[in-house]
Amino acid sequence: MDYFAYKNNKLYCEDVDLQDIAMQYGTPCYVYSKKTLERHVDVYKKAFKSKDNLICFSVKSLSNISILEFINKKGCGFDVVSGGELKRVLHVGADPKKIIFSGVGKSYDEILLGIQNNILSFNIESEAEVYRIEEIASSKNKVVDIAIRFNPEVDSGGHEYIKTGRKGDKFGISSDDSVLKIANHIYQSKNLNLVGLACHIGSQILDLESYRLTAQNIKKLSINIKKIGHDLDFLDLGGGLGIPYENDKTPSPEELISIIEQELEDIDERIVLEPGRSISGNAGILLTTVEYIKENFLIVDAAMNDLLRPALYKAKHDVWNLKEMESIDQVWTIVGPVCESSDVIAREHSINANEGDVLAIKTAGAYGFVMSSNYNSRVRPAEVMVDGKTFNVIRSRESFNDLIKNEINLND
Ligand SMILES: Cc1ncc(COP(=O)(O)O)c(C=O)c1O
Missing domain, CATH: 3.20.20.10 (Alanine racemase)
Structure with missing residues (x-):
């Protein structure tokens, strides 16, 4: 269960029209629903009949500090797998006695x-x-x-x-x-x-x-x-x-x-x-714009560097147009701009779309942004959190300076 749904033929996250986020922050852009995250945490917590239990959210699935801070406030512990993840959860004030290091x-x-x-x-x-x-x-x-x-x-x-x-x-x-x-x-x-x-x-x-x-x-x-x-x-x-x-x-x-x-x-x-995906997975989507149409391909602006799962695991994601269609009569293979044949978001996917349309790649909250890279010198996308009627950027889109900031030109 999640809070991404069509209202008046437009796709919303909670009470926010996703087109507004695409307009304001551009695409590709990850969008997370706070209410969905909260619901998933609550389902886990309420499901226990025994009092003594601990839910340690698996940080590797989604590690943005705003998300971790929220999950920490909900009383969860954390499962971490690196010094970086441990520092992230300490940074948001996690109780060390609720941290497991795997x-x-x-x-x-x-x-x-x-x-x-x-x-x-x-x-x-x-x-x-x-x-x-x-x-x-x-x-x-x-x-x-x-x-x-x-x-x-x-x-x-x-x-x-x-x-x-x-x-x-x-x-x-x-x-x-x-x-x-x-x-x-x-x-x-x-x-x-x-x-x-x-x-x-x-x-x-x-x-x-x-x-x-x-x-x-x-x-x-x-x-x-x-x-x-x-x-x-x-x-x-x-x-x-x-x-x-x-x-x-x-x-x-x-x-x-x-x-x-x-x-x-x-x-x-x-x-x-130590749940990860079942808390964060369908709390997130990746917004992407159709750049070109060629033969049977929708060429979009999100790629395997933004969402690796389809290329890495042949994972399947549903993809929706932000504009709800009365009926769907087209089938497309949705691909990104990266120079790899494996850069396919969805194969033979039923969706109606035109150039310029914004699509939502669904269930992208877990193992989405966290696996992103700068391959092909592409900047990592922005991350935005929706809370009811409001939305805020929780990670800015990277810039060219971010791409080269640790590089050293020996001739300088
Ligand atoms: C030790 C450990 N705990 C928890 C998880 C979270 O798994 P999932 O996101 O499928 O719930 C993983 C992920 O592989 C893991 O390696």
Whole structure:
């Protein structure tokens, strides 16, 4: 459910005519609906019957500081995967005790930053990482809270590039024996404290049975870990819930949480979830203008550098004309200006459009702007937030100076 809809034949975001945003800020331009974000956060929060839980918004899906500040005010924690993301959430005043740091390759400096800020947990993904955190903790005379991210060996379905919990994937610790060995080591350590067990099986997951299996696996493993003597604070089932990109039926957060609560009914630990896409995905669209029409192509001003998902994952996005049409009788392949054959926004898409029309690429809030680049020396687009009748730019369109500001001309 989102707040992008036609009123009087014009596409609105909440109470704002999207054409007004295109006129004021130009295209391509990301537009986010605050009300949609709020609704998604509230759905997650209200779905829990158990009181003890924590929603850690996955910052990698959408990381603009205005968005993070809003999500922070809504009481969520954050799942971060880099020092940059950690600095972003600290910048907006996040409570460190609601920050989880995931990722297979945390650097020395990133670990130090997390330790200095007393975050809730480092979700560790290898034995080597445990030793590195222990060494840094010992050198700073600290006791550091960590959770073990294990690999539950569950195939979550969907695109190869977004599955993370199968045997052979680079994420998490693969065998129960290795997890228990690490848990034993942590138990002996003066500088480490095991606070949780974590996993994340993938993204755009449509089959809730893979979550049921994962919940069963995490419960079993946590019981064995507690036998060592650990007293865990949380079990973290990651993010990954799928969303409708093309009007498809997707499971709701309520259904997901109900399955998890059923499976973990008799455990004492808090439940942590790390949703990204299901909060930010359909809270955002990308506005783009049709520049040219050629053969069966609509050539638009947004490209793979603005929205990489179609080129990277063959991901599908619905595309709407801001002017509502009575009937649609045209089929176009919508492409961007970048010099790559993969720069296709949508193939054989039913839409009526003319040169100069502004289109909305839907469900672009998650893994949209955050994956943008300057490829072909294109400036990154503006980001705008709508709140009821008002809208504000939350990131300006880049300029030529932004493009070259870190470059050094050796002849100058
Ligand atoms: C560890 C971790 N947690 C949470 C997420 C968020 O996933 P999603 O945006 O699909 O909810 C990801 C994304 O891949 C992840 O790697």
